[in-house]
Amino acid sequence: MVSKEDVYHIADLAKLDFSHEELEKFTDEFSKILEYVGQLKELDTEGVEPTYNISSKVQPLREDVVMPSLPKEEVLKNAPEEQYGYFKLPRIMD
Amino acid sequence: MDITSLSAVEMRDKLLSGEISCREIVKAHIDNIEKMEPEINAFITLTKEEALERADRIDEKIRNKEEVGLLAGIPVAVKDNISTKGVRTTCASKMLENYIPPYDATVVERIIEEDGIIIGKTNMDEFAMGSSTETSYFGPTRNPIDTTRVPGGSSGGSAAAVRAKEAAIALGTDTGGSIREPASFCGVVGIKPTYGLVSRYGVVPMANSLDQVGSFGRNVSDAALLLQAIAGHDPKDSTSMDLDVVDYLAHIEDGIKGMKIGVPKEYMEIEIDKSLKDKILDAINILKDLGAELVEVSLPNLKYALPDYYIISTSELSSNLSRFDGIRYGYRTENYSSLDELYKKSRSEAFGEEVKRRIMLGTYSLSKGHADEYYKKALKIRTLIKNDFDKAFEKADVLVGPTTPTLPFKIGEITDPVTMYKSDSFTVAINLAGVCALSMPCGYVDGFPVGLQMIGDRFKEINILKAAYALEKNLGGVR
Numbered sequence: 207m208v209s210k211e212d213v214y215h216i217a218d219l220a221k222l223d224f225s226h227e228e229l230e231k232f233t234d235e236f237s238k239i240l241e242y243v244g245q246l247k248e249l250d251t252e253g254v255e256p257t258y259n260i261s262s263k264v265q266p267l268r269e270d271v272v273m274p275s276l277p278k279e280e281v282l283k284n285a286p287e288e289q290y291g292y293f294k295l296p297r298i299m300d
Numbered sequence: 301m302d303i304t305s306l307s308a309v310e311m312r313d314k315l316l317s318g319e320i321s322c323r324e325i326v327k328a329h330i331d332n333i334e335k336m337e338p339e340i341n342a343f344i345t346l347t348k349e350e351a352l353e354r355a356d357r358i359d360e361k362i363r364n365k366e367e368v369g370l371l372a373g374i375p376v377a378v379k380d381n382i383s384t385k386g387v388r389t390t391c392a393s394k395m396l397e398n399y400i401p402p403y404d405a406t407v408v409e410r411i412i413e414e415d416g417i418i419i420g421k422t423n424m425d426e427f428a429m430g431s432s433t434e435t436s437y438f439g440p441t442r443n444p445i446d447t448t449r450v451p452g453g454s455s456g457g458s459a460a461a462v463r464a465k466e467a468a469i470a471l472g473t474d475t476g477g478s479i480r481e482p483a484s485f486c487g488v489v490g491i492k493p494t495y496g497l498v499s500r501y502g503v504v505p506m507a508n509s510l511d512q513v514g515s516f517g518r519n520v521s522d523a524a525l526l527l528q529a530i531a532g533h534d535p536k537d538s539t540s541m542d543l544d545v546v547d548y549l550a551h552i553e554d555g556i557k558g559m560k561i562g563v564p565k566e567y568m569e570i571e572i573d574k575s576l577k578d579k580i581l582d583a584i585n586i587l588k589d590l591g592a593e594l595v596e597v598s599l600p601n602l603k604y605a606l607p608d609y610y611i612i613s614t615s616e617l618s619s620n621l622s623r624f625d626g627i628r629y630g631y632r633t634e635n636y637s638s639l640d641e642l643y644k645k646s647r648s649e650a651f652g653e654e655v656k657r658r659i660m661l662g663t664y665s666l667s668k669g670h671a672d673e674y675y676k677k678a679l680k681i682r683t684l685i686k687n688d689f690d691k692a693f694e695k696a697d698v699l700v701g702p703t704t705p706t707l708p709f710k711i712g713e714i715t716d717p718v719t720m721y722k723s724d725s726f727t728v729a730i731n732l733a734g735v736c737a738l739s740m741p742c743g744y745v746d747g748f749p750v751g752l753q754m755i756g757d758r759f760k761e762i763n764i765l766k767a768a769y770a771l772e773k774n775l776g777g778v779r
Contacts, residue, residue, distance in 0.1 A: 213660070220618060220663040221625075221640075222656055223648040232660070235717060239661060242718050243607040246677055249684070256679030257686055259509045259539070260495050260734030260758075266542050268535045280402040286632035293627050298639050 208237055303328035304465035308374045308522040311468060315362065315373040322355040322362070322373040326417055329375045333419070333466045341441050342451075342461040344380045345388055346420040351375070354417050361415070370529050371416030377467035379458050380421040381428055382513065383502035384408055391504050392424045392436035395630045395650035405502025406537065407471060407513050407530045414529045419467050422457030426652045427621065428473055428506045430454050431481055431723035432714070435654045440711055443485060445748060449708040452482030452723075455516070459486040462516045469526045470516040475506045476609050477703075477727025479514045480739035484703035484751025487741045489523040489768070490516050492727075494758045495734035496541040498527075499534030507616035508539075510609075510731040520740060520768045524548040527761065546762050552769045556590055559767060562597035562696030570603075570725050572705045579743040579750040580702050583771060587700070590770050597692040597699065601684045605729035608685065610721060611665050611678035612732070618662025621655070657717060682732050689733040693757040698767050702726050703739040703751030726753060736761050740768050742775065 213233045217224055224232060278291055287294040303325055306314065314320045330348050337343060358373050378384060381391045383401035385408075390396045404412070411418060425435040433441040433456025441456045443449040444464040451460040455472030459482035462470050472479040474492035483490025491514045498513045505511055513530065517523030528549065533542040563584060568577070588594055626632035626646030633645035651659070665674035692699060705725055714720045730737045735758055742752035752771075756764040 208664075216660055216664050216667065219667060220659050221622075221643040221647055222651075222659065223644045232657070235657065236660065236664075238716075238718060239610070239657075240664075242721075243610055243661075243674070246604060246607050246611070246681055247673070249601070249604060249681055251677060251680035251684070254680040254683050256676060257682040258679060260686065261539055261541070266533070266538060268538075276402050283402065284399055284629035286626060286630075295627060296636065296639055296642060 208233060208240060304332050307519055308468040308517060308525055311374055312372055316368070322358040322417070323352065325373050326351050326355040326375060326419070329419060329466060332464070336444070336464045336466055339442060339447055340444055340460050340464050340466070341439055342422055342457040342464065342466055343377070343420040344390055344392060344423050344438050344457070347387055347418055351417050351419045358415055358417070369414030369416070370525065371411060371414040374416050374469060375419040375467045376411055376416045376526070377420055377422045377458055377461040377470035378408065378418055379424055379455050379470070379472050381424060381473060381504040382408060382471060383504070384418065384421065387421065389421065389504070390437070391427045392438055393426045393650065393652065393655070394437045395624050397437070397631065399629055401502070403502060406499035406534045408502065410530050416529065422455070422461055422470065424457055425454035426655050427504070428454040428475060428478055429617070429654050429658055431477065431720055432709070433457060433482070434711065435652055437652060442711070443708050445487060446708070448710055450485065450711055452485035452708065454478040456482045458516050459483055459488055459490065462486070462488050462518055468517070469522050471513060471526070471530070472516055473503060473511060473513050474731065475510045475613060476731050477724040479516065480703050480727050480737060480751065480753060481723055483516060483739040484749065485708040487749030488516055488518055489520050489738060489740045490514065491523050491527050491738040491761070492730065492736060493527060493531065493761060494736040495731075496539055497531050497736070497759060497761070499537040499540045501534055501536040505620050507613040508620065509616060510613055512731070520765060520772050521549065521552060523738070524552055524765050541759070543759060548762060548765055551762055552765050554766050556587065556592045556767050556770045559592045559698065559763070560595050560696045561587055561592045561767070562595050562692055562699045564597050564599045564602065564692065564699055564701060566599050566602040567701030567726065570705060572702055573707070575745040576702060576707070576750050579745060580700075580752055583742040583752050584700060586774050587767065587771060590774060592767070595696050597696050599688040599692060599729065601681065601688050602729055604681050605685055605732060606721065606725055608678050608681045609724070609728035609732060610661065611674050612682060614658045614662030615665045615675050616662070618659045618666065621659055624650070654717070685729055686733045689735055697756070697760070697763045699755040701753050703753040707745060707748040707750070730755055734758060736764060738764050738768055740772060742771070
């Protein structure tokens with residue numbers, strides 16, 4: 207079981223905000239999902255290696271050569287706010 | 301002649317023989333899109349003008365007797381989580397409603413190099429999270445077979461577009477069944493290639509270790525043709541393998557005499573409607589009659605695949621989606637007074653309910669105190685599932701089973717998240733093991749298609765294509 211406080215803490219880590227009602231609904235659903243995935247605990251995995259990625263071979267690396275990249279104007283086109291050729295952020299220090 | 305009813309292979313042949321022009325092909329599809337879209341909603345963005353311009357260039361190439369590519373003149377629909385330069389790519393989310401990529405995904409580059417005509421960007425579950433295309437910010441796609449029902453998901457727009465003849469072939473992505481389940485629900489063929497066969501560069505990631513781009517077609521050859529065009533190593537994706545790609549179409553008709561086909565007994569133990577199961581068993585008998593040898597195989601840890609998938613996929617996606625911070629691209633909230641508030645409000649206002657639910661589950665699984673219990677445990681179980689498949693492929697060339705536990709359900713019918721997740725009961729294990737699979741229609745129940753899933757070992761796409769092609773020929777035109 208998870209408590210509302212747990213859900214609130216996870217939301218903070220995930221940078222998400224929930225209203226009071228959303229939090230109630232979510233805690234309930236979240237408990238059900240955790241109960242469902244909880245069946246994994248019954249399986250004995252002592253001594254089993256984890257599989258992060260299926261590719262067995264070493265990943266092929268390319269040569270480190272300078273290649274053309276996207277022009278700055280193109281990259282900044284999708285930014286919600288930009289100034290002097292940089293992404294613009296609110297002040298983070300007083 | 302109704303051009304849109306031709307197969308992709310036929311369209312290309314008739315184009316090269318001079319019987320029809322590329323402009324005629326594209327125009328016929330645009331006319332059909334205009335007729336169907338108000339009801340189906342398979343597309344988020346259409347690229348009609350660009351498609352007609354490209355068609356004229358292909359026609360000119362043919363007039364000048366220049367060599368043309370594998371997909372010459374064929375209208376292709378592209379799922380909206382695959383980057384297209386200058387054409388907005390939304391992932392069906394408010395977060396990327398106005399995002400216009402400054403570059404093409406490698407798979408899109410390949411389609412263009414092979415002279416395919418991109419006709420539009422298709423609807424999907426938001427950020428590919430769902431099994432019904434109902435979580436799209438742009439409204440649900442409707443199943444062309446019965447518009448009160450879902451087309452499956454997350455690549456529901458691509459499957460519906462191909463079924464409704466709005467495009468001849470389409471690209472989708474499959475993280476846990478997102479190509480195969482909609483292919484099953486719409487009665488078309490959908491291929492999820494081996495992890496590492498197709499480049500993921502420029503594809504908005506959901507779960508990096510599971511995602512793979514694949515193809516849809518109204519028959520096995522058409523889907524194989526598109527796979528041929530996109531398969532192969534890409535230096536921009538270090539997980540794409542540097543292997544020689546097999547010429548699928550040259551070998552697809554080789555037949556299946558002596559091929560070993562396994563029916564994992566655990567596949568038949570998962571809850572499924574009996575009428576669907578009967579169709580699957582009929583298809584297996586046809587394969588046997590065609591000369592395949594049936595062998596017994598077992599995937600003992602299959603029942604853990606679905607919960608295992610949900611831990612691993614949500615862990616990866618919660619980390620992936622942290623890139624959407626309202627700063628570099630995507631939605632930014634209007635009112636904020638601190639950086640933390642900017643992050644939280646932008647994300648909360650722009651992500652839909654299912655996306656938030658999965659980010660939360662993933663964050664929980666990775667968080668301090670729970671990572672060993674959930675994430676690490678899930679990775680170990682993934683090893684057991686992978687080993688099960690490795691053992692099965694020591695005995696069999698192809699595994700067969702159902703694609704989905706049910707026929708297409710009604711729009712709005714499933715509201716409980718766990719019930720929705722169970723739509724993927726038969727498909728997620730394939731992604732965890734990184735092997736290849738396809739879904740093809742093997743018959744109809746109450747007017748709805750039943751999807752048969754064929755699973756092949758890593759980079760053995762040719763085996764499932766041969767078996768699917770042989771079965772399709774002998775089902776006598778199920779469509």
